[in-house]
Amino acid sequence: MKPIIFSRPMTQVIPMLAGIIAMAGLLLASCQARRSSEAGAINAQEAAQRVYVAPGKYDEFYAFMSGGYSGQVSVYGLPSGRLFKIIPVFSQNPENGYGYSEETKPLLMTSYGFIPWDDAHHPELSQTNGVPDGRWLFINANNTPRVARIDLKTFETVETIEIPNSAGNHSSPFVTENTEYVVAGTRFSVPTPQQDVPIDSYKKNFKGVLSFIKVEPSGDMDLAFQVIMPGFDYDLAHAGKGKSKDWVFFTCYNSEEAHTLLEVNASQKDKDFVAAINWKKAEAYIQQGKYHQMPGTYYDNRFDTSTQTARSFVHKGVKVLIPAECPGLVYLIPAPKSPHGVDVDPSGNYIVANGKLNADLSVFSFDKMQQAIQQKQFDGEVNGIPVLKFDATLAGIVKSGGLGPLHTEFDDKGNAYTTFFISSEVVKWKLGTWQVEDRQPTFYSPGHLMIPGGDSRKPWGKYLVALNKITKDRYLPTGPELCQSAQLFDISGDKMKLLLDFPTVGEPHYAQAIPASILMPQSDKIYSLANNRNPYVTKTEKEARVVRNGRRIDVYMTEIRSHFVPDNIEGIHLGDTVYFHLTNLEQDWDAAHGFAVEGNRDNAELLLMPGQTKTLKWVPQRVGVFPFYCTDFCSALHQEMQGYIRVSAPAEQVALSWSTGKE
Numbered sequence: 001m002k003p004i005i006f007s008r009p010m011t012q013v014i015p016m017l018a019g020i021i022a023m024a025g026l027l028l029a030s031c032q033a034r035r036s037s038e039a040g041a042i043n044a045q046e047a048a049q050r051v052y053v054a055p056g057k058y059d060e061f062y063a064f065m066s067g068g069y070s071g072q073v074s075v076y077g078l079p080s081g082r083l084f085k086i087i088p089v090f091s092q093n094p095e096n097g098y099g100y101s102e103e104t105k106p107l108l109m110t111s112y113g114f115i116p117w118d119d120a121h122h123p124e125l126s127q128t129n130g131v132p133d134g135r136w137l138f139i140n141a142n143n144t145p146r147v148a149r150i151d152l153k154t155f156e157t158v159e160t161i162e163i164p165n166s167a168g169n170h171s172s173p174f175v176t177e178n179t180e181y182v183v184a185g186t187r188f189s190v191p192t193p194q195q196d197v198p199i200d201s202y203k204k205n206f207k208g209v210l211s212f213i214k215v216e217p218s219g220d221m222d223l224a225f226q227v228i229m230p231g232f233d234y235d236l237a238h239a240g241k242g243k244s245k246d247w248v249f250f251t252c253y254n255s256e257e258a259h260t261l262l263e264v265n266a267s268q269k270d271k272d273f274v275a276a277i278n279w280k281k282a283e284a285y286i287q288q289g290k291y292h293q294m295p296g297t298y299y300d301n302r303f304d305t306s307t308q309t310a311r312s313f314v315h316k317g318v319k320v321l322i323p324a325e326c327p328g329l330v331y332l333i334p335a336p337k338s339p340h341g342v343d344v345d346p347s348g349n350y351i352v353a354n355g356k357l358n359a360d361l362s363v364f365s366f367d368k369m370q371q372a373i374q375q376k377q378f379d380g381e382v383n384g385i386p387v388l389k390f391d392a393t394l395a396g397i398v399k400s401g402g403l404g405p406l407h408t409e410f411d412d413k414g415n416a417y418t419t420f421f422i423s424s425e426v427v428k429w430k431l432g433t434w435q436v437e438d439r440q441p442t443f444y445s446p447g448h449l450m451i452p453g454g455d456s457r458k459p460w461g462k463y464l465v466a467l468n469k470i471t472k473d474r475y476l477p478t479g480p481e482l483c484q485s486a487q488l489f490d491i492s493g494d495k496m497k498l499l500l501d502f503p504t505v506g507e508p509h510y511a512q513a514i515p516a517s518i519l520m521p522q523s524d525k526i527y528s529l530a531n532n533r534n535p536y537v538t539k540t541e542k543e544a545r546v547v548r549n550g551r552r553i554d555v556y557m558t559e560i561r562s563h564f565v566p567d568n569i570e571g572i573h574l575g576d577t578v579y580f581h582l583t584n585l586e587q588d589w590d591a592a593h594g595f596a597v598e599g600n601r602d603n604a605e606l607l608l609m610p611g612q613t614k615t616l617k618w619v620p621q622r623v624g625v626f627p628f629y630c631t632d633f634c635s636a637l638h639q640e641m642q643g644y645i646r647v648s649a650p651a652e653q654v655a656l657s658w659s660t661g662k663e
C-alpha cells in the first residue's frame with residue numbers, strides 16, 4: 001500500500017470561546033423560562049382526542065426509536081405514543097434471550113470478541129425510489145462501529161456488520177435512494193490503519209474514514225469500499241435524492257484537527273465542511289482498480305431465517321479510495337460553525353447544514369454546487385479535495401432567531417422543521433423563501449426530530465416528533481435517573497400544535513416512522529414449524545431426546561401448552577455442559593413459551609414464538625435436582641409447565657434417562 005500523506009488544511013481562525021460560554025448561559029436560562037408544564041399545548045381535550053386510539057383500534061404509524069445507550073430499537077405507535085416492542089440489536093436482552101441464546105450470540109460478535117452492550121443512534125428505513133418501503137430498518141452501533149439490519153417482517157435483527165478503520169460510528173447508517181448503499185462515517189479520526197503512535201501526532205497519522213456498505217437485493221450487507229478523508233470528525237450524513245441521488249453528504253467538524261480540549265480547540269474556525277461524495281464515481285474508480293487494499297479485520301454476522309441461527313463471517317482487508325487520486329469523487333462545501341445535521345429536502349436540491357454554534361441555517365443548492373464544480377469555483381483545497389466557494393453553493397440563509405440548530409426534516413408542503421437545542425424549540429420555515437413560519441418550544445432541548453418519511457422523497461407530513469434530551473419536571477420524579485422523552489406535534493395546519501409527551505426507552509437520538517398500512521400486512525404471525533431448519537429442531541414430541549457426547553449433553557426438548565417433553569432428566573454430572581434446544585410446537589399467533597433453569601449464571605432465559613427453536617447453554621454448578629419452567633404465562637395450566645434436571649457428582653453411577661410423561 002502506498003503511504004498516505006495529508007497536508008494541513010487552512011481556513012480563517014476566529015476564536016469562539018466567548019460565544020460558547022454565552023450560549024451555555026442561554027441554555028440554562030431557556031430551561032428556567034420554560035418551566036410552565038403546559039406551554040405550547042392546545043386545549044387538553046382537543047389534544048387528547050387527536051392522540052387517543054380507542055381500545056381495539058390501531059395507530060396510524062409505526063415509529064422506530066433508537067434506544068441510545070440501551071443499544072436497542074423501540075417500536076411505538078403514533079399518534080398514541082404507545083410502546084409495542086423493544087427490538088434487541090446491539091445489546092443482550094433478557095426479555096427474550098437475544099444475545100443469550102446460542103442462535104443469536106454470533107450477532108454480537110466483533111473483531112474484539114463478544115460485545116454485550118453498545119450505543120445505538122440512528123434508525124433508517126430502507127427506501128425504494130427515495131420512499132421508505134418497509135423492507136428493513138438499519139441502525140448504527142456508535143461505540144464499536146457496526147451497522148445492523150432488522151427485518152420488518154419479523155422485527156428481528158438479521159445482520160450486524162462491523163466497520164474497520166472507524167471509531168465512533170456516528171454519521172451512520174444512511175441509505176441511498178434505492179438502498180444501494182448504507183453509508184457510515186467515523187466520528188473520531190484514528191490512526192488508519194490502527195497503530196501505536198503518539199496522540200499528538202494526530203495531524204500526521206489520524207484519518208477519517210467514510211464507509212460504503214453495499215446492500216444486496218436479499219438485504220445482505222458487504223463492505224464495498226471506504227474513502228480516506230482528512231482527520232476531521234464526521235458527524236452526520238444523508239444521501240441525495242432525485243437529481244442528487246448519486247451523492248452522499250457528510251457534515252464534518254474539527255477541521256482544525258485538534259486532539260485535545262475539542263470544546264475550545266475544534267471551535268476555532270468560522271467554517272467547517274459538508275463533504276459531498278459522488279458514490280457513482282466511487283464505484284467507477286473501484287471498477288477501474290484505482291483503490292488501495294487496506295488491512296482491517298471485521299465481522300459480518302448473518303442470521304439465517306431458515307435455520308433461525310446466526311453465523312459469523314470474518315473478513316480481512318478493505319478497498320479504500322484516496323480522494324487526491326480520484327478527481328470528482330469528493331468536494332468540500334464550507335459550512336458555518338461546527339455543523340451537526342445535514343438534511344436533504346424531498347426535491348433533492350436543498351442541502352441544509354446546521355452550524356450547531358450558530359443561529360442561522362445555511363441552505364445549499366445542489367444545482368449551484370454542480371455549477372460551481374463545472375466552473376471550478378474553488379476556494380483552495382484540503383489534501384487534494386477541492387473546497388467549493390461558500391457563496392457559489394449557498395441557496396439561502398434562514399434567519400432563525402433560535403440558537404443551536406441541529407436537525408431538519410421536511411413535510412410534503414414545502415416546509416422544513418429544525419430543532420434548536422440551545423433555545424429548546426422547533427422552528428418551521430419555508431423552503432425557497434427561507435422565512436420562519438412558526439416556532440414552538442419543546443421540553444427540553446431537542447436533538448433530532450422526526451416526521452414520518454421526513455428525510456425521504458415522500459414525507460407523510462401529519463405529525464412531528466421532537467426527541468428531547470432533558471425531561472426534568474415533565475413526569476413523576478423517579479429519583480436522579482429520569483426517563484427520556486419524545487413530544488408529538490400536529491403539523492397538518494399552519495401552526496404546529498403540541499399534542500403529547502411520551503417517555504422513551506434509553507436516549508431517543510433519532511427515529512423514523514412509516515404508515516402502518518405498509519408494515520401491517522407483511523408482518524409474520526408465526527415461524528413455520530415445517531420450514532424450521534434449525535439443526536437442533538424437535539418437530540414432534542416423539543423426537544424429543546437427550547444425547548450425551550463426552551461431556552456435552554444435548555437436550556432436544558419441545559414445548560406445547562402446557563408441558564415439556566422431556567420433563568425430567570437424570571444422569572447429568574458436574575463437569576457436563578448442557579445445551580437445552582427448545583422448540584415451541586405451537587402454530588397459533590401469540591402462543592409463546594419461555595424457558596428458565598435455576599442457577600444459569602452465564603445466560604438468561606429464552607422466549608420462543610410459535611415454531612421457533614432456541615438453545616440455552618447451562619453449566620451445572622452444584623449437585624442436586626434443579627427445576628426448569630416456562631416463563632411465559634401460556635395457559636391456565638402454565639404453572640404446571642415444569643420439569644427437573646438431576647445433577648450428580650462425577651463419581652456417581654447414574655444412567656442418562658429422561659421422562660416423556662408416559663410412565
Ligand SMILES: [Cu+2]
Nearest residue numbers: 593630634641
Ligand atoms: Cu408455557
